[in-house]
Every structure is written in C-alpha cells, then in structure tokens.
Amino acid sequence: NDIVNKNPCDDIRLRSNVKKHEKHTYTAEECDYVLRYAETHPYGLEIILMLSYGITRSELLGIKWEDIDSSALTLHVQRGVAEVKNAATGKVEIVAGNLKNDFRERIIPITESDIEKLSIRPHKCEYVFGNNSGKPQSPSNWQKRRYNVFMRDMQEFYAEQGIDIPKLTPHELRHTRATLWVNSGANLFAVANVLGHADLQMLRKRYAHSDVESTRKLLGLDKK
Template sequence: MPTKLIQVRKTIGHTVEGKPIRKSFYAKTKREGERKYLEFLKEAEKENKTALHYTFSEFSKVWLETKRDEVNDNTYKQTYLTNMKVLEAAFGDKLLESITQINLQKFFSAQSGISKSKMDKLYLIANAVFSTAFENDLIDKNPMTKVKKGQVSNPKELRTYTDQQYRFVIDFAKEHPYGLGVFIMLKTGLRRSELFALKWDSIDFGKKIMYIKNAAVKEFGSYVIDKTKTFSSMRQIPLDDEFVNHLKNQTQHSEYIITLGSKLNQIADLDNWTKRRYNPFILDLSEFYIAEKEKANVENYDPLPKLRIHELRHTYGTLLYRSGTDVYTVSKILGHADVQITTKIYVHDTVEDIRSRIDFTKLP
C-alpha cells in the first residue's frame, strides 16, 4: 500500500497586485515538505520562474521547521518560538528584501535594557533567518552583517546564604509546612523546573542517589513533563543521610514529590507555588530569624537575604565549591554542559577565599 503523502501548502510569491501565489508540496512528513519548499524557492529564483517575494513571517515559519530536528522540544519552544514572536512583531508583514540593515539596527538598539541572554538569542535567530534566506538566493545580501547588539542590562548579582545561614534555613525548612521544596533545592542544587518534575521513584533511598531525567515546562498555559534543559542535565546526584532521612519521613500523597492544593497527581503550577508556598515560607523564615537573634541578644548580625528561588541552587553550588569540592564535580551535580558555566555563574571567590589559597611567606 503506497505511503500517504502530506500536503504542505505554501505561498511561493505575490502577484503585482500583492495577491499571494500558493503551491502545494507533497512529502511523507511536514518537515520534508518544508524542505522541498525551501528547495523550490532556491531553484525558482535561479530560473527566474516568477517574481518571488516573501514576508519575514512566511519565511521564518519555514526556517523554524528546519530547526526542529536540531534541538530538543524544550529549547525549540522556549528559545526559538518565544524569540521569533518578538522578531515577527517587528518585521512579520515586511518583505524580506525590504528589510534593511538600518531597520534591523533600529530594532536591536530599541531592545536596550533587556538581558544579555535575551539579546544574544534575538541576534542569533535574526542572523540565522537572513543568512538562510541569502544562502537560498532569496535576498541579495544578509542585512544583519553589520548590525550591532543593543546595550544589555547588568545582570542581578546572585546572592547566597553563608554557611551559618544555610544551616539555619535547612533546619527551618525541615519543620515548616512549605519547606520541602526549599530543602530539596538547598540539598541538591536542582533547577526549579527539575524540582517540579521530580517523582518519588526518582530517588533510590538505598543507594542515596537522585535521578534527574525530566523538567516541567509551560506549554499552552499549563505545565507538562518534558526532557531536561540539556543532555548534560540528565544526571545522578549523590544524597547525604540528612536528605534521605528527611524525605523518608514525608507522607507520599502523590507520585510527584512537590504538589499544590488538591491536584495531587498533576504537575504543580510553578508560578502559583511561588506565590502560595515559597513567598509565605520566606516571610516566615525572615520573622523567625529576627526573633531568634533577638532572643539570643545578638547585636549587629548579618541580615538573612530573601533569596530568589534560583539563588537556592546558586547557594548549593557555591557552598560545595567553598567546602573544597572541585569545579568539575560541582558542574556535574548542577547539570552544566560546560564547566566554564559553573565557574562564571555559580562559583564566586570572596577576597578571603583568595587569601586562603595564597602563602605570603613564600613570596620573596
């Protein structure tokens, strides 16, 4: 029985009056059909069959389809689809050949103030789209060639707990009704998305190992289980006795360790959990910390920072490093693809850390 072919119907140009010219491409898969479309555009332009004109939006959709095989679903949705929407809002209905270097430079200059990561992704995608269009002879040159990125905002400095504060928060989290998620992140360095995908069968209590294979990602307004951020994020994390003993004492109401409200066998909404669990926890923690210092008549004590959720992960990585764990091991535990990421973002030496590694007596 012959294989049923899928029809991919595309705009292959516009008439002088501006009406779209449509053509069908048949293939076994949609992606194969998109590739046939790209090949047609290139050949048609070479043979000058018709005046081919494509809007940024029309071509970007084809380009996006070609990326599906190259990246995982999480990266495709959160990086490519999300940032392409920003570019389409600015250039969507404009013909590719009408978009100039000046247009693009104004766009990137207007993005000033966004994060470096966001700026880099927008630039990479815009350049890739126009490069592909140029390579397929749809435009005479790549207008991104001399475009410069706009100014980016200074990233917020990541904070951590001190050793003493870390111990205080761990003990408090073990007793607080909303403290389980905080306890797990401070003990393992999980990403928030990984925490919410964590199931009880992800932990081998006998071997004291946690297996990280999935992450919770937002799709069409709700969270679903997907692959981890990168291949390196799939990892095994060694656990200490305190972690194992505390988790063993928890009542297992659901297959998921972190739940919210009555939705026991569903993935907890990360945003709601932050509002309804994490923020109240931090408020209670701060009040208890101040009360304990006043009870002990401690003067001029360091205030307890109100960490953002991601800074719990940062705290664990930093304390591991400062306790003597090598950077490579810290990188493996945190699930980084490159040890340089660990060094640049998560490992920060204080002047006293640096001093402790210098033997001034050996200097001439």
C-alpha cells in the same frame, strides 16, 4: 541608480538598555541559618533539596517517587515542570517533560537524613511535590503559595532575633549552593555533575565569586 556595495548597518552597534539581574547568594553562615529553619517548616523540605543540592524549581517539581533510591542514597533528576502556552487554545498548561539538555539529567548523591525526610512524606501521587489532583504543581503557584511563604516566615523568625536573612529567589538558592561549593575548593567535576553542567569554564565563570579569604585558605597562605 547608485549601487550600494556595503550594508549601511555594518558599523552600527546596538546598545542594550536591559540590565542583567545581579544574582545574590547566601553566605555559608546564612545558608546554615536557612537550612536550620527549614527543618522546622512545613515547606522546608523543598528548600533543603534546592539549597543543599542545587536543584532548580522545575526539577524539584518534576521529582517522582521512583526517582529516589533509598538504598543507594541517590536522587535521579530526569524531568522538569514548566508552564507552556497552548498555541491552539491560548491556555497555559503545566507540562512535565525533558530537561534543558542531556547534561541536566543526572543522579545526585544525597544524605541519609534527607532520604529519611523524603520517606516520611505522604505518598499522595507519583510526584513527590505534586498537587491534590495527583499532577505536578504549577511552578508559579508553588512559588507563590509555598516558596514565598517559607521565605517570609523564615525572615520574620530571624528578624525577631535581630538576625537579617534576605529572601532569595529559587534560582539564587542554586546559585548559592554552586558558589559555596566552588569557593570552598570542591572538585569542579563533582560540582558540575551534581548541577548538570557540561562546561567547567562556564561553571567557574558563573559561580566562582571573588572570595579572598577562601582563596587564601585554599592556597595555604597565612596572614602572618
């Protein structure tokens, strides 16, 4: 028998047909429109926290009242909510547990105005955005029943005024906040701390979009 000394697959390179989903972001002006409308909407507080501080859907639904320090004006992000399939039963369960990694646990400084918004929210259970049973909400149900409703209402509201504001996904709100901070020249260490990133290089690569006018402003390069 001939001896094969080389793996015949070594020189083969697989090409993926899966296209990466292009993330969209709001401009600073669009972001202001969304936050302004969120002040008036029943589900607006969730949007305000996500879009203002880059909190993920999972992290938002995991917030407990004990995580909010009204005197220090901070929010402690230390758990996330996920839908996990029970291997034994085959059923999907809602689990509140640890975050992706140690860096994702963080204390976020938030505004006094947002603390006040949180303080007047009814304390129905230990979770700030829990369900009527006192447990964390299902991320998919929350998105369908609250998040998507907000996006639809917001878009229709501005459409009546001739203003086109796109609907973004929850993760694109986080992407928007990070991008706006990075492109405005915010301190990258501060941005990384608030977002829960350990790698500044990855932060810059993922969120720093090419923005010529922002770069011009940061470098003090006048058009004249």
